[in-house]
Amino acid sequence: MTTRIIAKDMKRRLLLVSNSTLHGGGYLEHCQQQIKDFFGKGVARILFIPYALCDRDGYAKTARDKFNSLGYEVDSIHEASDPVEAVRKAEGIFIGGGNTFRLLKCLYDNNVLSEINKRVLQDGVPYMGSSAGTNVSTVSINTTNDMPIVYPPSFNAIGLVPFNINPHFLDTDPNSRHMGETREQRIIQYHEEPDTTSVLGLREGSMLLVEGNKATLLGTCKARLFTRGKPTTEFESGSDLSFLLTDRQ
């Protein structure tokens, strides 16, 4: 993990989406304009990483159909004979949602984690993540909502930003009779542990655009920031969140 880059003034370009599908809409429909703006006309082919779901063929078809409709060709990494080489040649990367533990384990198993880090931070290859794909782009998967169905060799993730994200962030329902921890309580428990980072709670419909050292909140709703030892803060869509990139938060 020590070989990964946490440099400043990097070329990174990231589109980190909270959720793949918004209630009542189609797959990636709610963020399709942002996807086109993000990959633009400079990228012709996108490398899709379907590791978070069991049915990789079906998942690749779903992603391919959507991206084709937006004008992009899709190569799925599970169809490549050499996954590391596929990352080395990628013009753009998209990691889709599903189970974050399965996804991270599979990134390690295929030795592509460091390579993705390098391609995005050194070479400026644009990276889009959705849900679990957003989780693994951060420091660690310590703030995923997913069930730990497999045991990855570490919770450390690709590290494209120096903080963590909680996708599908869910506000506490004051009428709930369920006594499991609320999402907010879970994130507060994370901050009880030493050496933990800030956590950006991205509600469904929101996403974070990162260009170099600039971060902007996009989408239809506010995001909630949890920083250890400080009050939680709400940010409107359009907010400049670049301060999250300056140091490990």
Added chain:
Amino acid sequence: MTTRIIAKDMKRRLLLVSNSTLHGGGYLEHCQQQIKDFFGKGVARILFIPYALCDRDGYAKTARDKFNSLGYEVDSIHEASDPVEAVRKAEGIFIGGGNTFRLLKCLYDNNVLSEINKRVLQDGVPYMGSSAGTNVSTVSINTTNDMPIVYPPSFNAIGLVPFNINPHFLDTDPNSRHMGETREQRIIQYHEEPDTTSVLGLREGSMLLVEGNKATLLGTCKARLFTRGKPTTEFESGSDLSFLLTDRQ
């Protein structure tokens, strides 16, 4: 892990509770009659394990107050100079809820996991778990609902029963607009993986009593059983679930 016992005809006595607090009630109030029936008059002192919460002193006080009111003395393992020795001397064990990852890591860090297994399965020391304390009594924590705030050395748990439990089991809300996976979808994802066990979804208010090779569902609601490759099944309170104990399910 290989030293742990998966023997039959064992003395084990377990009370595995879904949740510590039921909506509108006090701590362990909804299961206090079952606790008294379970520990009975043969046990005077109970060893409490507060590792799932950060504030161990506060947690021990909560547990002590409750168990004192039921006629039991409480020793908290975090107050013992030698945690392994505390398990060796325990007449009864209670592991409380909180974060399952923190709890399991701490059981490993203090080398008490195998010792608890031995005391319960070989020596017949009664074991009560609630929520996270129920999760860690099973084969693994693969079906916890908790956030992975720390990285335990394994997801393998104490192994007092040959299946997994999902505490705080929550039915799918047909009116929800949230697009994160439902609990049922998460457990189905677990069963997509190889070498996975049956999962008993214990709704809040329900609990499982295990006496030797007999398992009985107690409490106020039904439980839902997920077995790989089979339809899910509902069981009424009072059901005999001993078949879950015969083999690794």
